[in-house]
Amino acid sequence: MxxxxxxxxxxxxxxxxxxxxxxxxxxxxxxxxxxxxxxxxxxxxAKTLAIDPDDYNAIYNIARRYLHMGQHETALDLLERVIPIASRFAVNLFEIRDYLSQSLHI
Incomplete structure (x- = not known):
C-alpha cells in the first residue's frame, strides 16, 4: 500500500x-x-480503478462517497446494485435499507 x-x-x-x-x-x-x-x-x-463487480463492500463504500458528495441518484443506483450481491453473502440488508432511507431522507 x-x-x-x-x-x-x-x-x-x-x-x-x-x-x-x-x-x-x-x-x-x-x-x-x-x-x-x-x-x-x-x-x-490507465485502468487502475477496476473494481470487482461482485465486491459488495467496495460498491457500498463508493455509494457512500457519492452520497457525501451530494450525488444522491448515483448513490441510490449503486446501493440498489449492492442488495442482490450482498444477499449472497448474508449481509444485513436492513442495515443497508435503513442507511439509504436515512441518508436520502426517504
Missing amino acids: QAPIAGATTVDTVIAVCKAGGLGSLPSAQLSVDQRREALGAMRA
Missing part, C-alpha cells in the same frame, strides 16, 4: 503502484475539483 502524501504523491506514482499490484492512494485535499477530475481521468485511462 502506498501512502497518500500530499505534495509528494503524483498521479504517475499512484498508477505505477496500482499496476504493480499495490493499492495506490492519491491525496486530494490540496487539489481543486478540476485537478481531481483530471487525476481520476488519468487513472481511469
